[in-house]
Amino acid sequence: MIRLRDVHKSFGSNHVLRGVSLEVPKGQNLVVIGGSGTGKSVLLKTILGLVPQDKGSILVDGAELTAANRDDFLQTFGMLFQGGALFDSLKIWENVAFRLLRGPKKRPREEARALAIEKLGRVGLPERVADLYPAELSGGMQKRVSLARAIAADPSIIFFDEPTTGLDPIMSGVINDLIRGLVTEMGATAISITHDMTSVRAIADQVCMLYQGRVQWLGPVADLDHSGDPYVDQFINGRPEGPIATLR
Numbered sequence: 724m725i726r727l728r729d730v731h732k733s734f735g736s737n738h739v740l741r742g743v744s745l746e747v748p749k750g751q752n753l754v755v756i757g758g759s760g761t762g763k764s765v766l767l768k769t770i771l772g773l774v775p776q777d778k779g780s781i782l783v784d785g786a787e788l789t790a791a792n793r794d795d796f797l798q799t800f801g802m803l804f805q806g807g808a809l810f811d812s813l814k815i816w817e818n819v820a821f822r823l824l825r826g827p828k829k830r831p832r833e834e835a836r837a838l839a840i841e842k843l844g845r846v847g848l849p850e851r852v853a854d855l856y857p858a859e860l861s862g863g864m865q866k867r868v869s870l871a872r873a874i875a876a877d878p879s880i881i882f883f884d885e886p887t888t889g890l891d892p893i894m895s896g897v898i899n900d901l902i903r904g905l906v907t908e909m910g911a912t913a914i915s916i917t918h919d920m921t922s923v924r925a926i927a928d929q930v931c932m933l934y935q936g937r938v939q940w941l942g943p944v945a946d947l948d949h950s951g952d953p954y955v956d957q958f959i960n961g962r963p964e965g966p967i968a969t970l971r
């Protein structure tokens with residue numbers, strides 16, 4: 724379980740997170756939605772320790788994350804970065820096995836390669852792609868490779884940052900199904916960020932909408948269409964009119 728309590732973060736006078744509290748139960752995927760600049764990425768970065776919060780606490784399985792134990796925590800999580808972020812100069816299997824080839828999870832090369840091929844299989848890619856380079860694959864296949872990398876070290880916590888951006892609707896559907904399946908299969912706890920409402924509906928257990936640095940609404944995905952919250956309604960239906968001010 725991941726729990727945030729009253730997390731604040733400012734950059735100078737820009738008070739981005741103004742007291743975010745939320746909980747993600749074990750084995751569930753919480754999808755964070757909200758307009759551009761509402762702090763979705765900053766929220767993920769505070770959990771990862773890339774951006775230290777000014778106030779408030781972050782707990783994983785009941786233990787507070789601190790500078791001292793964060794490295795241990797980082798060993799237990801997987802991340803699908805926005806855009807995939809594969810290393811061009813590494814073969815596909817080396818990308819997937821990145822964390823198995825160095826650091827505390829280091830394995831012998833042959834073992835790491837076999838594990839990478841197994842994970843590629845989990846995301847529907849055949850063994851023959853293992854020795855190719857990222858540039859030789861389509862965008863959708865690269866996204867699958869990124870997914871395989873995110874799950875390579877059997878994480879108990881996974882973050883998905885804009886997993887379907889740049890993909891056609893069918894490939895987005897395939898990636899959504901894979902994410903849903905992987906989270907369910909692995910029993911992992913996940914937090915995802917997406918602007919894609921189809922993706923929200925396909926992968927979320929719970930949905931959290933951030934607005935002006937706070938949690939505007941948090942509830943089961945099944946309640947999204949009848950949240951009774953005018954901010955959520957405006958956002959999910961993409962209406963220019965409503966309580967959320969838009970620039971024209």
Ligand SMILES: Nc1ncnc2c1ncn2[C@@H]1O[C@H](COP(=O)(O)OP(=O)(O)OP(=O)(O)O)[C@@H](O)[C@H]1O
Nearest residue numbers: 734737739757758759760761762763764765766918
């Ligand atoms: N390292 C930083 N230094 C200064 N300001 C930052 C930094 N990181 C983020 N911000 C500011 O924090 C705010 C929230 O940014 P964030 O990237 O979290 O938004 P977002 O909700 O993820 O937006 P988008 O949907 O467009 O990706 C923005 O005003 C941004 O300029």
